[in-house]
Amino acid sequence: MAARERNPLRQQQAAPPSAPGPVHSRVALRVNGRSHVLDLDNRVTLLDALRERLDLTGSKKGCDHGQCGACTVLVDGRRANSCLLLAVTLDDSEIVTVEGLAAPDGALSPLQQAFLDHDAFQCGYCTPGQLCSAVGVLREAAAGHPSHVTGADAPADTARPVVLSAEEIAERLSGNLCRCGAYNGIAEAVAACAAAGTPDRTPPPTPDVIA
C-alpha cells in the first residue's frame, strides 16, 4: 500500500526546521521498498514515525513499552518492537511493516491468508504484530534458532531448521499478546505455513543479519 500524501498544513505546523537542529536529525528509512528521508525529532520512535509521519498505521501501539508486541515490524529482516526503537538510530535501515507483507498486486502472503482461514484474530489490533512476528518466527526456525522450549539435546547446528511444534510456535510468539484470546487460531495459521514451507514474500534478509 502506498503511503498517503502527507497533508501540507500538518507538515508546515509540525515539521521541524529543515536543517536538523541539535535535537532533530535527518533519517533515511526504506519502508516496504520505498525510500523516505525524514527530518525527525530525535525522540520519535520508529513506530511513531511510521504511524504519524508516514501514515503507515498498520503497525499498532498497544503499550509503547515493548510489553505487548503489537508494534512488531521487521528491521533489516528481523522482528523487532518498533515502539522501543528510536528512528534516528535506524538511519539506512530496511523496514517491512504489515503493509509490506502482501504482494504488490494485493495478493495476500500465505501467512495473511492463513490468518483469515484459521480465524486467527478478532479485534485485529494485535494482528499486524502477530503477522510480522510470525514472519520472524518462520525465518528464525529455518535458520535453526532454538527457543526456550527446544530440547537441550537438540543439535546446536544453525543450518538445521527447527521443526515448529505447537509448543515451539506458542513460545516463539509469546512476545505478541492477544487479549481476544485468538492464540489457538494464530498458532494453527503459523503451523500451516510452517508445514507448507512458504514463510513470506517479504524481501529476503541480507545475509549478514541472520546467522
Add this chain to the structure above:
Amino acid sequence: MKPFAYVRATSLQEAAAAYASHPGSRYIGGGTNLVDLMKHDVETPDTLIDLTRLPLHDIRELPTGGLRVEAGVSNTDLAVHPLVRTRYPALSQALLAGASGQLRNVATTGGNLLQRTRCPYFQDVSKPCNKREPGTGCAARDGVHRDHAVLGHSEHCIATHPSDMAVALAALDAEIELYDGEHGTRRVAAAGFHRLPGEHPERDTVLRPGEIVTAVLLPPPAPGAVSLYRKARDRASYAFALASVAAVLALHDGRVRHVALAFGGLAHRPWRATTAEERLTGAVPTDEAVREAVDAELAAARPLPDNAFKVALARNLARDAVATLVRSAPGAPPARPQP
C-alpha cells in the same frame, strides 16, 4: 521524554570523547530498556551516544578455549551461537528464557547487563525511590514487594536485578571488559559487576561514569562441566523471573569437582551462592547434601512480609538444577531409580 541530542559513534574513542564533551549523556545500544525508561522520564539524557555502529558485533573463540562476546552482539545471536549452545548451555538457556523473540533481536549483550530494575516504584517518577532519586526513601519496603529481594537488600533498596543473562554469566565465571577514554580497558568479574544496594542503590554496577561495556569474556568450561538455567515465573513466557538459578557442575569419581550456582530474582545483583558451592565442592552430591548446602546459602535470606515464598522457590530450583546436572554430568554415579 525530554529532547536530546544524538551522536552516532563509530569508534570507542569517539564514543568516549563524545561522553566527555556532552555532560548528561547516555550510551545507547539496543535501547530496549533505556528508551522504555526515557518514556517514563526515569532516564533524562541530554545526549544519546549511539554505540550500535561500533564494530562490536563479533563472537570469537579465544586461544584458551574461551569465548569473547562483544557488547553489541544481540541477545538472539548470543543465544543461538553453536559454541554458546554447546559449551555454555546455561547462558543460551538464560537468554532464551528472557523477554521475547523481538526484544532479544534488538537487546545487546552490554545493554542486557546494564538494564535497570523493574521495581514499579523505580519506574514511576511520582513516587519515592532511593535508586532513582537518592534520599527520597524506598516505597517498596512497605508497599507491594512480592517480586522484590530476599537477599542482600538494604534499608534503602529492595530492588532485584531483572537480567537472566547476567545470572548465567555470574555462574560461568565470566568477566566483563570495560573501556574508558582515560584509563583504557579493564576487566571485572561478572559476579562482581553488579552491586548490592547498601547506602547507594542508585549505583547498579561498578561501572564508572563514561565507561563502556565492550565485551563479555567466557573462560573455557571446566573439564566435564555441564550447566543449565532454570527460571520460575508468573506466566509461561515473556515474564521476569520470580526466581531463577544458573548452575554449573563438574564431577569426578562421583564427587563435585566444580560447582557454581547463581540465583536471579532474589537480589540487587545475580547472587552467586558461594556458601553453597564451598559446602558442595568435594562432596558427593546427594539430594541431602545439596539441600543442606542450599539451605546454608539461603540462611542469609531476609524475606519481606510478602515474598518469603522466594526462599522456598530458590531452594527448590537449586536442588532440582543440581540434581538434573548430576544425572547428565560425566562421571556421575550410576542412576538410581526415580521414585
Add this chain to the structure above:
Amino acid sequence: MPTTPDTPSALGSPARRSEGREKVTGAARYAAEHTPPGCAYAWPVPATIARGRVTSVDTAPATAVPGVIGVLTPYDAPRLGAADDPTLRLLQDLSVPHRGWYVALAVADTLEGARAAAATVRVTYETDPHDVILSVDHQRAYTPEEANGGHPAHREQGDPDAALAAAPVRIDCAYAVAPLHNHPMEPHSATADWDEERHHLTVHDSSQGAGPVRTALAALLKLTDEDVTVVSEHVGGGFGCKGTPRPHVVLAAMASRRYGRPVKLALPRNHLPATVGHRAPTLHRIRLGARTDGTLTALTHEVTTHTSRVREFVEQAAVPARVMYAVPDMRTIHRAVALDVPTPSWMRAPGEAPGMYALESAMDELAETLGIDPIELRVRNEPRTEPDSGLPFSSRHLVECLREGAERFGWADCREPRRQGPHLIGSGVAAATYPVLVAPSTARAHALPDGGYLVEINATDIGTGARTVLAQVAADALRVPLDRVSVAIGHTGLPAASLAGGSSGTGSWGWAVHDACTALTARLERHHGPLPTVGLSASADTTQSAKQKSPYSRHAFGAHFAEVRVDTITGEVRARRMLGVFAAGRILNPLTARSQFKGGMVMGLGMALTEHSTMDAEFGDFAESDLAAYHVPAHADVPTIEAHWIDEHDKHLNPMGSKGIGEIGIVGTAAAIGNAFCHATGHRLRELPLTPDRVLTALGGAG
C-alpha cells in the same frame, strides 16, 4: 428462516470475517489512525495523590516547550454540561477523588511535545487521608439498592439461616478475586475534530458504542446530537471498558473545541487501570447446606466489593446464584464500600465471572465433602424453574453440556489425580451461565440497482464478528447469497442501535436487521420492474419487541473442563487442556462463535492463573499498571482449547433464535481450573490467581 432452494442458509455457515482482509493488511484504521489536517496531540496529566484537592497548576514550564499549544487545567478548562456519568466531569473542579484522576491536559503539535509538556506540568495538592483497602468487615460497608445491571442487591427466599442450621452437610467458605483489568490491546483513543464554521464535532473513538458517546459528548459540550458525529469503525477490543464514553474522548473533544485544531489522544497503557474502569475486587462468603444425597437445602452468597467515591458501581457477583441451582432457602446479597479508588466498571461478564468462580468452587467443595461426582451433584440440583423468579426457562441445557463435556473430555478417565515426576496433574469441572440481554435497535436495508444490498446500523464490531454475522442475518432475511450483502456499522450517521455489551449485540442488532430486511423483502415482492436508481429501502425499529418483558427466564449455560499441571518445584500451574460446551441458542456463525467462546476461556485462564492487580495502600493506585506487571496470558500459557455447543432451538429469544456468546466463555473457567488444581494437589486455594507464591506456600514449599 425462509430461504429459496438455491440459496443455502447463511446463518449457521462459517463465514469468514468480512473485514478480515483489512485487518491482515493493516488497512483497517482504528480511532487514533486518522490524522486530519492540522492535527494536534494531547497527553493527560494524572493526579499523584490518593485524595485531596488541587491547589495550583503551574503550566509555565509546559507552555514553554516548543510546539505546545496549551494546557487545560481545572482552572481554565471549558465548563461542561450535565453528565450522567460523573467520571466524565473532567477538569471541572479541584477535587481529586483518586490517584490517576486527570488534573490537566497538555496539547502540542507533536506527540513527543505533548508527552514532554505533560511531564512538566507542576501540580500542587492539599491531601486528605485516604482509604483504599477493601476488607470484608469494613466499617463503611453498605448494602446498595441495586447492583450492576439493575439487579436488586439483596434477595432472600425462605429461611436460609434455619435451613443451614438444619442441614446435615454444610460448606462455609470464603473466596477472593483480585481486581482485574480489561486491557484491550488498543488503548482508549480518540481523534476529535471540532469544525467551528459548521458547528460540528467529528470524533473517531475507540468505543463499544458510538451512539452513547455522541449522546454524552453532546450533553457535555452543550451541543445537539446533530452537531456530533462519532465513528467507531474498527475497535481494538473492549471487554466492557469501552462500553460507555471514557475520559479520553471527552478530553480530546474539549481540547479540539478550545484550540480549534483536531486533537488526537491515545491513552498511555499505564493510565488505563485508573481511568477506564476495572473489575472490582470481590470477597465472597458462600454457605451451602445439603442433604447427604447432595440435594441442596440452603445457599447464601454474600459479596463484598469496592466502588469509588465518584460513581457507584457494584459488581453483581451474587446474582448467578439466583439462577443456577434448585434451593428453597437462599440469600444473595451485595455489600459495597466506597473507597478512594478508581471507579470500577464492566469487565467481561461482570458479576457472573467472579460470582461463578466462588459458587462453582463451593459446589466442588461440597461434592468433595459428600464424595459425589461434581457433575452428578450439579445434575441433582437442576431446577425446574429459575429459583429466584420462579419463571420457566426459555431453554436450559446445562445438564446436556455437562454430560457432553464429560464425554468429550474423558472425565471418567481422569478422576484420579496423577503424578508425573515433579508434576501433579488433576482435572476440574464447573458450570457457566450468562443472561440473554436485548436492547432496542433500529436498522435500514437497501436494495441497490446493481443487485447488491446494503444494511445500515450503528452497531460496533469490537472483534466479535458483528459485521459478518449481521450480513448473514440479512442474507437469510433477504433470501439472497451472503456475498450480495454489505453492512455499514460504527457510525452515528447510521440508524441508532445499542452498544456492544452484555453479549447483547447480535441479538439486538440482528433483530433490527432481520426486521428491516424482512420488510424490504416484502417491499421488493410488491415492486415490479427495475429498481429506481436510488434503490428501495425499508427500516425497522425493535423498541416495542425488545422492551417487551419476557415471561421466561432466558440464559445461556455451559460447562467447563480443565486439566492442569502443577509444578511442585516452582509452584507454576499451567493448563494442559481446556474444553467448554455451551448451550447458547442457535450458533449463527460457528467460525466466529468458536473464537468468541475460546477467547472468553483464555481470559478465564488469565483470571485463574496469571492476572492479578494490587491496590497500593500507600499510594492508592494499582501496582501492576502495565502489561509487563499485569500478566494477561501469553501464547505459551494457552493450551489447545476445545469449544463445542449443543444445538438449542429456543423460540423465546429473537428471530434468529440466538443467545449472546461473548461473555459466557469466561464464566466458570476459573472455577474449573481452581477445582482441577485442588484435584491435582489436594489443596484448595480460595484466592485467585494461582501464582507460584500462593501455590508454593500451599504445598508447604516441598519439592
